[in-house]
Amino acid sequence: MPEPTIRLNGAETPLCAATLAALIAEHAPSADGRGVAVAVNGAVVRRADWATVTLAPGDAVEIVLARQGG
């Protein structure tokens, strides 16, 4: 049976984390500051809900950062 994966910022990634908070801690430890936002399957998940949102194989997770732009 293939290992379950999610798409994290467009890349196929093994799904090891039970919650969104655990995934972020594993892959984007610097995401605790201001300027970061997360969406799962096209819907924004507020920071307060990261710890309670669970992930399923095939989910698409986007972790974004506000950066230089015009």
Added chain:
Amino acid sequence: MTDTLTIAGRAFSSRLFLGTGKYPDNDTLLAALKASGTEMVTLAIRRMNLAGEDAPLIEKLAGYHFLPNTAGCYTVEEAVLTAELAREALDTNWIKLEVIGDKELLYPDVEGTVAATRILVDKGFVVLPYCNEDPVTCRKLADAGAAAVMPLGSPIGSGHGIKNPALIEVICARSAVPVILDAGLGTASDAAQAMELGCAAVLLNTAVAKAADPVKMAMAMKAAVEGGRMARLAGRIPRQFQANPSSPTVGLVGA
């Protein structure tokens, strides 16, 4: 002289808004922002680099209002999601809406821009849409609830200045919401022209960021926006074809 610009209840004493992209480095960016006197800066929303990120820029931008953008979005759905991510990331409901219709020209998709404006206004955003210099489009955007309209002077980053000054003037004369000239400006006289035509403010990025001396150009833009605005308020003389002497026509020596 108090000459405050108010957009969606927020008062600005500077009528110059600046983008934060394409600077040689963050120190130059911060020095240019300071020199420009701007109070609001744009930011982009992009995927985080999971291999490791530099310290987020926004920590260094304390004191500025943030105007996140939806640059690079080609559909209404992408733009709406990007706006929602920006609201979460930056704790602001202000959004510079871009729905792009052409990769080479970066021209706005008018249909998508109007549709996304409606959706985002319904969701409680203060929407400042980038649009083409078309009075009908600008009216539709204002009717859809845009807090300001931001017609382009010429293609983004092109430095061509204002290619259709007559249309910008018409848009300014007719708009129910503030008009912010966005995109295409190349140098200080372009910014002054925008203000003379009646624009409420100017938003620019490349003209400062890619100038040989960005900090000096930021100062020039500040002076140009202030000068252009003052000239607009002063009321320029009408153009005429014949000369009209400035010196007395009587009492000429030897007459």
